[in-house]
Amino acid sequence: MKYLNEVLKYFDISNKYRSYQIELFKKYVGKEILEVGSGRGKIIEILSKNEDKKFTLLELDENFYEFLKTKFISKNIKILKEQSVNLDGNKFDTIFYLDVIEHIEQDTDELNTAYNLLKENGHLIIIVPAFQILFSQFDLNVGHYRRYRKKFFIDYSKKKNLEIKKLVYFDILGFFIILFSKILNLTSSKKTTLGIKIWNFLIPLSKLIDKITFYSLGKSIVCIYKKSNK
Numbered sequence: 001m002k003y004l005n006e007v008l009k010y011f012d013i014s015n016k017y018r019s020y021q022i023e024l025f026k027k028y029v030g031k032e033i034l035e036v037g038s039g040r041g042k043i044i045e046i047l048s049k050n051e052d053k054k055f056t057l058l059e060l061d062e063n064f065y066e067f068l069k070t071k072f073i074s075k076n077i078k079i080l081k082e083q084s085v086n087l088d089g090n091k092f093d094t095i096f097y098l099d100v101i102e103h104i105e106q107d108t109d110e111l112n113t114a115y116n117l118l119k120e121n122g123h124l125i126i127i128v129p130a131f132q133i134l135f136s137q138f139d140l141n142v143g144h145y146r147r148y149r150k151k152f153f154i155d156y157s158k159k160k161n162l163e164i165k166k167l168v169y170f171d172i173l174g175f176f177i178i179l180f181s182k183i184l185n186l187t188s189s190k191k192t193t194l195g196i197k198i199w200n201f202l203i204p205l206s207k208l209i210d211k212i213t214f215y216s217l218g219k220s221i222v223c224i225y226k227k228s229n230k
Helices: 002-012 015-029 042-047 062-071 106-117 137-141 150-159 170-182 189-201 204-211
Strands: 030-038 053-058 077-080 091-096 118-129 163-172 218-229
Touching: 002 137, 015 042, 015 163, 015 189, 015 204, 030 042, 042 053, 042 137, 042 170, 062 077, 062 163, 077 106, 077 118, 091 137, 150 163, 150 204, 163 170, 163 204, 170 204, 189 204
Parallel strands: 030 053, 030 091, 053 077, 091 118
Antiparallel strands: 118 218, 163 218
């Protein structure tokens, strides 16, 4: 977890990327929000500036949990060291898994739990790393079990009463940065953090190319499900 914490620090200062993530899903965010695996809580830090929203953050790692308790002192933010399955009986407008389910061995079981916690017409917002071809030592170092293709989310939507509101790859330049890093074996922590800084600088260009290429390739996937009341 120490390595993951160091990497997340660099992702947290990657303001261009964080803004891009939020831009992709912000219109689907409701008032009662659950985030599973909050880590250092950067996305919630940004979203919680809207005082009309209420947040429940779940974090099992002791160090991240203590960090979040220190970072967020607000009546609108509840921080729990719990698994999502223990929230049975609670319901949320929006549930986030932002770069989280790739860390969970039984990912489908976790999504089933999220489905049960979601209100009718609520949204399940998921961001994951894309394309197993990019899987590298870096993924292993930060605790990833896998990377994903869109087919996984299409298949899952058919098993549940879920409407796909958005399902796209994004950050095409990030795809090639990771690919070249894997080929050149640039996996040391110093090289990784330098790569993150360069990548963040290139995000505006990556956003532009994503639009031009219709979000057909990228280092990540964003999937947004709506729980239909039909």
